[in-house]
Amino acid sequence: MSLATKLPALSRRRLLAGAAGLAGGLIAVRDVSAQAVQPGAHQQVLDKAVGGKKAQPGKVRIRMPEIAENGNTVPMTVTVESPMSAADHVKAVHVVTDNNPRPEVASFHFTPANGKAEVSTRIRLSQTMNVLAYAEMSDGSVWSARSEAKVTIGGCGG
Amino acid sequence: MNGRFWALGGATLVSAAAIVAACTTGPTPTIPLPADGSAGSFKSEPVTQFERAGKKSGFLFATPETQNMQKDDFDNPAFLLVDQGEAMWVKAEGKAGRSCGSCHGAAANLRGVGVTYPKVSKETGKLFTLEHQINYCRTERMEAQAIPYTSQTMFAIETLVMHQSRGLPVNVSNEGAARPFFEEGDRLYHTRRGQLNVACIHCHENNAGNYIRADLLSEGRSNGFPLYRLKWASVGSFDRRMEECYAQVRAEPEPYGSDELAKLQLYVNWRANGLLIETPAVRR
Amino acid sequence: MSTARVRLPASVKKGDVVEIKTLVTHTMESGQRRDAQNNVIPRKILNKFVCSYNGKEVFKAELAPAISANPYLAFFITATESGTLEFVWTDDDGSTIKEAAKLTVA
Numbered sequence: 001m002s003l004a005t006k007l008p009a010l011s012r013r014r015l016l017a018g019a020a021g022l023a024g025g026l027i028a029v030r031d032v033s034a035q036a037v038q039p040g041a042h043q044q045v046l047d048k049a050v051g052g053k054k055a056q057p058g059k060v061r062i063r064m065p066e067i068a069e070n071g072n073t074v075p076m077t078v079t080v081e082s083p084m085s086a087a088d089h090v091k092a093v094h095v096v097t098d099n100n101p102r103p104e105v106a107s108f109h110f111t112p113a114n115g116k117a118e119v120s121t122r123i124r125l126s127q128t129m130n131v132l133a134y135a136e137m138s139d140g141s142v143w144s145a146r147s148e149a150k151v152t153i154g155g156c157g158g
Numbered sequence: 159m160n161g162r163f164w165a166l167g168g169a170t171l172v173s174a175a176a177i178v179a180a181c182t183t184g185p186t187p188t189i190p191l192p193a194d195g196s197a198g199s200f201k202s203e204p205v206t207q208f209e210r211a212g213k214k215s216g217f218l219f220a221t222p223e224t225q226n227m228q229k230d231d232f233d234n235p236a237f238l239l240v241d242q243g244e245a246m247w248v249k250a251e252g253k254a255g256r257s258c259g260s261c262h263g264a265a266a267n268l269r270g271v272g273v274t275y276p277k278v279s280k281e282t283g284k285l286f287t288l289e290h291q292i293n294y295c296r297t298e299r300m301e302a303q304a305i306p307y308t309s310q311t312m313f314a315i316e317t318l319v320m321h322q323s324r325g326l327p328v329n330v331s332n333e334g335a336a337r338p339f340f341e342e343g344d345r346l347y348h349t350r351r352g353q354l355n356v357a358c359i360h361c362h363e364n365n366a367g368n369y370i371r372a373d374l375l376s377e378g379r380s381n382g383f384p385l386y387r388l389k390w391a392s393v394g395s396f397d398r399r400m401e402e403c404y405a406q407v408r409a410e411p412e413p414y415g416s417d418e419l420a421k422l423q424l425y426v427n428w429r430a431n432g433l434l435i436e437t438p439a440v441r442r
Numbered sequence: 443m444s445t446a447r448v449r450l451p452a453s454v455k456k457g458d459v460v461e462i463k464t465l466v467t468h469t470m471e472s473g474q475r476r477d478a479q480n481n482v483i484p485r486k487i488l489n490k491f492v493c494s495y496n497g498k499e500v501f502k503a504e505l506a507p508a509i510s511a512n513p514y515l516a517f518f519i520t521a522t523e524s525g526t527l528e529f530v531w532t533d534d535d536g537s538t539i540k541e542a543a544k545l546t547v548a
Binding site (some may be wrong): 072073074097100101102104105106107108109110111113114115116118119120121122123124125 | 459472474495498499500501502503504505506507508509510511513514515516517518519520522
């Protein structure tokens with residue numbers, strides 16, 4: 001009969017809880033990349049970037065593979081419908097993720113000289129998550145989009 | 159025109175001849191180095207044929223996004239390292255004061271050379287991978303230091319040399335002097351290893367086209383090394399990839415540049431005979 | 443050794459919207475990794491990118507550690523006149539990588 005079953009019920013619960021807490025602490029110290037993702041941090045970053053304005057879905061599109069072959073290098077293209085004229089253009093696009101250790105990805109600042117509000121890059125995703133974009137227009141409106149990418153653990157050395 | 163003039167001129171001619179003589183154990187360069195100081199690489203287009211001789215290149219087992227990165231020489235991040243290799247090509251190093259280009263001329267002269275490696279070195283009788291040959295040239299001809307097999311520097315010059323053969327079919331020999339090494343490589347490919355106790359064939363012959371967790375298994379034919387691996391976010395050689403293959407089956411990896419990996423590379427490159435060289439390829 | 447590569451179309455007509463592609467060597471150390479002694483490898487990334495067209499800033503980006511190593515950035519500009527495109531990447535430590543390219547506009 002193990003030690004745990006000999007103890008009175010209350011102490012047994014406390015022993016198990018304590019052990020779990022200790023194990024959790026050890027894991028947190030060793031593996032920085034698994035540091036706690038702050039839920040909602042990505043929304044705070046977006047809100048701050050657009051000065052608290054409310055976003056409505058539309059106009060901006062995120063193109064990414066549905067399943068990332070490797071989370072280290074995920075191609076991503078963000079496009080915003082806009083004439084890019086002096087009177088009506090995209091000022092900035094802010095991109096964040098909701099399940100990386102830190103939510104920021106990039107902020108892209110456009111001018112009418114771009115002719116087209118589209119930018120392509122390659123990003124890092126530590127696990128399956130959503131990528132979110134807020135597009136700020138010259139008329140003050142803010143538009144949003146969300147795209148999910150699955151990031152898997154492979155078998156061939158990663 | 160006094161005696162000193164003739165003596166100096168004669169000495170220059172003799173030393174030039176000596177340099178040329180020392181350099182001509184390899185092919186005689188026909189294309190000279192460009193005057194603008196560049197390496198004179200062979201201009202090739204990205205490969206478009208991935209299935210040949212009944213074999214499939216690893217390219218066909220990658221996702222479209224990964225394939226797109228290889229299809230365009232600008233989008234392919236490995237070309238940053240090719241640039242570095244080209245800078246190395248024209249840089250004199252070592253006591254003999256030579257660069258690769260001093261003997262080989264334009265890098266394009268090496269088109270067709272990489273497709274035959276690993277091969278038995280005529281000078282030493284040993285099985286040479288391209289890396290062993292590069293270091294042999296460096297130590298014996300350039301009187302420079304050998305480059306570590308683990309370094310990006312080695313991958314840079316190796317990628318440059320293999321890239322000259324892009325589009326040509328892999329053509330390693332498993333006959334003659336290479337036969338005993340080839341048979342060893344064949345045996346290694348079929349030998350179970352590691353805690354998981356599997357051999358290369360269990361994945362790459364018995365299960366090519368099947369998934370291991372979320373990865374699609376290729377046929378294990380090496381026609382694109384050195385290549386850009388998304389996992390490394392950098393370029394690596396065959397030996398670098400083997401380190402992960404061995405580790406993945408929980409076997410002790412072999413040191414880069416070792417004889418065992420050279421024999422294995424001979425066998426795995428032979429498996430790729432007929433497929434076109436894609437260096438620098440892009441894989442996950 | 444940091445090398446930057448830039449690609450623009452060879453020649454364009456006035457008014458064309460053309461894609462500019464850029465690629466630069468940089469490990470983009472995220473600050474999330476640990477070394478063999480278990481110490482955190484400090485963050486060191488290119489955090490800013492600016493493109494100017496004949497001296498006028500046309501596109502700018504702030505980059506975070508979530509941008510992959512060897513950052514790739516492709517964007518568009520409307521070709522108005524022949525001239526020079528300048529690209530500047532700024533590292534966390536303040537150093538910069540610069541590249542320039544000629545744009546020929548018919």
